[in-house]
Amino acid sequence: MEDQSRRDLFKILGSSLVLTTAGSGVLSPALAQHVHEEVAAVKSLSGGPNYAPKGFNRHNFATLRKLADIIIPKDEHSAGASEAGAAEYIDFLAGRSSELAAIFNGGFGWLDTYMHKTYGSDFLTAKPEQQTALLDKLAFQKNHTPETAPGVPFFAWVRNMVVDAYYTSPVGVKDIGYMGNGAMSVFSVPKEAVDYVMSRSPLA
Amino acid sequence: MFQAQPKTEIHDVVVIGSGAGGGTTVKVLTDLGMKVTLLEAGPMLDPSKDFKEHMWPWEVDHRGVGPNAENYFGKDIYPFGYFLAPNGYWNIPGEPFTVAPGSEFKWFRSRIMGGRTNHYGRISLRFSDYDFKPYQFDGLGNDWPISYEDMSPYYDKAEEFIGITGTHEGFRSAPDGKFLPPVAPRVHEQLVQRAGKKLNIPVIPSRMAMLTKPVHGRAACHYCGQCGRGCRTASAFTSSQAMIFPAMKTGRLTIISNAMVREILVDSSGKASGVSYVDKATRTERQIRCRAVVVAASACESARLLLNSKSTKYPNGLANGSGQVGRNLTDTVGHAVSGIIPALEGTPRHNSDGIGGMHVYTPWWELDKKNKDFPRGYHIEIGGGFGMPQIGSFRGVAAKAEGYGTKLKDDIRRFYGSQVSFAGRGEMIPNEHSFLDIDPVQVDQWGIPVPRFHFRWSEHEIKMVKHMHATFKDMIEAMGGRVTSPDLPESSASSVSVGGEIIHEAGTCRMGDDPKTSVLNKWSQAHEVPNLTVVDAAPFNGNPDKNVTLTIVANAWRAAEHLADEIKKRNV
Structure with missing residues (x-):
């Protein structure tokens, strides 16, 4: 949101609260809704097919998008990580941190070399079961091997940053079910949520 | 380096620091019709620009990790996250501090109008009767020269003004x-x-x-x-929005921001006569004259300032005849x-x-x-x-x-x-191993000797x-x-948390009845310098499990009313 409209919004929020305080001190539901929608205004985070990467070459960026969607795929609830702009987030930061770029570019180089030696193709063009065969060796401690050890810290970086990016995007926030960041006139707790937890607890 | 300022204006009361203690002093004194000059080491605050309230993480490209991915590499450029209020830092470039061998201590400093009240947790707990008389209670620590009954009316005032939830x-x-x-x-x-x-x-x-x-x-x-x-x-609650901004509207408050205080000046009679500070924007040395000084720079910064204010009259630092300035340092x-x-x-x-x-x-x-x-x-x-x-x-x-x-x-x-x-x-019990003194060698970028921390649980x-x-x-x-x-x-x-990490430092200018063993009297005035008052958590005897801010406000309120009385009676 533009700074100016944000300021206007808070002017509205501030003054209406002050105006109503003489009576009840309550923010009208309509205004609360307005505030909520205003702050929820969303810009697109995914760069689309014509996105020009800043930190990676096109091949590595495409590999990153693929990895992101394997780590956080589309499911029946929500879109996957590439739609949430996870690759663009990592690319943006790699363009500003040579330390980060080196970790990821090094990782992509190792990944493609491993895939070539094992399957005769790079990660991106390998079959899905070949891709996941490697990722299973990187993602679970019980599967670690000396041969794939260099890929383990790299995969941890990708997973961390994809998870970070996804759940700080509108898609991820919706998926997780965070419903706040609005204005409420009264704070209340739904009874069904309390009942659900108490009935499942040893303190029922 | 020290250029005498040609101006001879004499300010009534100069307050150093704009957090809970300084903000309260400004509010109470301007409400009583007095003229106050407030020095703050950081810039003015503009909530409409400086507060990132209601922002989603995706509204910034870096989502809060820092523009160069700093957070991923453990570089703490935002101590409590990008979206938090402009607050302060564990490490300020050009303003180091030292820690004695064998000690561990972290020193959080806020450099902005309102200080740490812009971001603090806002937990607001009264100290209890035994917190004011800890030695009587169990034989440990030092008693305050005042009791819960003395402070209670000021807790009432503080709570009614700030607004505190509770039952x-x-x-x-x-x-x-x-x-x-x-x-x-x-x-x-x-x-x-x-x-x-x-x-x-x-x-x-x-x-x-x-x-x-x-x-x-x-x-x-x-x-x-x-x-x-x-x-x-x-x-x-913030002292900036609730206390200082309204005081600005009275016309009785002068604000000098980006003013890093170097020392408190004294006249030949030993009274505080003015303040010497660095105008950070221009790196210019300035002095102002005044009738009374209120120090509220935070417990450690205030002790540092007194220890650095040496003169022939006060060779061990201002108001430090007892040797207690800097001692009794506690954190939560x-x-x-x-x-x-x-x-x-x-x-x-x-x-x-x-x-x-x-x-x-x-x-x-x-x-x-x-x-x-x-x-x-x-x-x-x-x-x-x-x-x-x-x-x-x-x-x-x-x-x-x-x-x-x-x-x-x-x-x-x-x-x-x-x-x-x-x-x-x-609650930490004060101990002889936990204190600050002045590092014999290190100065900050303004040439001000820095504190050296000694700390042990x-x-x-x-x-x-x-x-x-x-x-x-x-x-x-x-x-x-x-x-x-x-x-x-x-x-x-x-x-245990590292000393300083909970950001509740207290006790470095303890108050007491005996000038030989305490720095301040029961009104938080220096025993040796009646027109010098200290009103952050430095006057506290001990550090109860009640978080310091509410008591800083109550004590500063009490001290400010007394100071106003004393000024009216021309005792100060």
Whole structure:
């Protein structure tokens, strides 16, 4: 949101609260809704097919998008990580941190070399079961091997940053079910949520 | 270097520092019709620009990790996250401090109008009767020259002005006050209340400086939970918005921001006659003359300033005839334990933002218990709920769950909102090993000698942390949860927070009746320099488990009224 409209919004929020305080001190539901929608205004985070990467070459960026969607795929609830702009987030930061770029570019180089030696193709063009065969060796401690050890810290970086990016995007926030960041006139707790937890607890 | 200023204007009262103590002094004195000049080492605050309230992480390209991915590499450019109010830093470029060999200490400094009140937790607890007389209570520490009865009317004033939530409960360890209505407990907090009931641990509505009703023109809270980011409607207390901005409208307040005070000047009679400071923007030395000085720069910064204000009359530093300036340094004892509570997994989603921080807390409940192996006590702060996802929110669960794909998504959905944390905040007993002095060599970028910290926890604090750990584990297990924090290490000094880390430094200019053993009198005036007052947490004797801010405000209010009286009577 533009700074100016944000300021206007808070002017509205501030003054209406002050105006109503003489009576009840309550923010009208309509205004609360307005505030909520205003702050929820969303810009697109995914760069689309014509996105020009800043930190990676096109091949590595495409590999990153693929990895992101394997780590956080589309499911029946929500879109996957590439739609949430996870690759663009990592690319943006790699363009500003040579330390980060080196970790990821090094990782992509190792990944493609491993895939070539094992399957005769790079990660991106390998079959899905070949891709996941490697990722299973990187993602679970019980599967670690000396041969794939260099890929383990790299995969941890990708997973961390994809998870970070996804759940700080509108898609991820919706998926997780965070419903706040609005204005409420009264704070209340739904009874069904309390009942659900108490009935499942040893303190029922 | 020191150019005498040609101006001969004499200011009435100069206040150094704009946090809880300085803000209160400014408010009380300008309300009484006095003219005040406020020096702040940082810039002016503009809430409409400086507060990132209601921003989503995706509104900035770096989502909060820093423009060059700093957070991923452990570089702390935002001590409490990008979205928090402009607050301060553990390390300020060009303003180092030193730590004596064998000690550990972290020094948080805020350099902005309003200081740490722009971002603090706003937990607002009265000290109890025994907190003012700790030596009488159990033979440890030093008594205050005043009692709870002396402070109580000022707690009333502070609470009525600031606006504090709470309920009347009748605990001796947590005196009741003038409260606004409390906020309904969140789901996990209701579960914690049940666990407390089972274990005989009280869990009562929290006492927080957020407005559940409008107060003095400040709007009621809109429950976005983001008080730590700064509140544009000023529904969460800050000295900047609630005290200093209104005082500016009186026409009696002059503000000099970006003014780093070098020393307090004295005249031939030994009274404070002015202040020498660096105008940071131009690196120019300036001096102003005044009738009285109020120091409220934060406990350690204030002690540093007095120790650096040396003269032939005061060779050991200003008001330091007792040698107690810098001594008795304390911080709060901190220890936290988190757990996953399966009963909370899959809780029907709802908005649990509320006020920023806990809606319920546990006051110290074992005051009357015999045979404890540590003195005094602690309170418990409770965390949990559906917070706004941030960078790092799910890193732990992703690493623990391992794997990837739809299962990872499911794991994160299940985890979200199922975590509960308990943070103990306990009392440290002052000890002879914990103090600050002036580093003999190091100066900051303004040429001001820096403080050197000496700090050590004693067995009292280490034993208290063991009690905290066992209690929090019991609470988590009573809810059917499992502890996710590490066990206490064998060498348990390392399980206590680092000194300074809880940002409740106090005690460095203790008040007392005897000028030989204390720095300030019962009005927080220096024994040796009657027109010098210190009103942050430096005057405190000890550091009860009650968080310092409310008592800073009450004590500063009391000191300011007295100072105004003394000025009117021409005693100062």
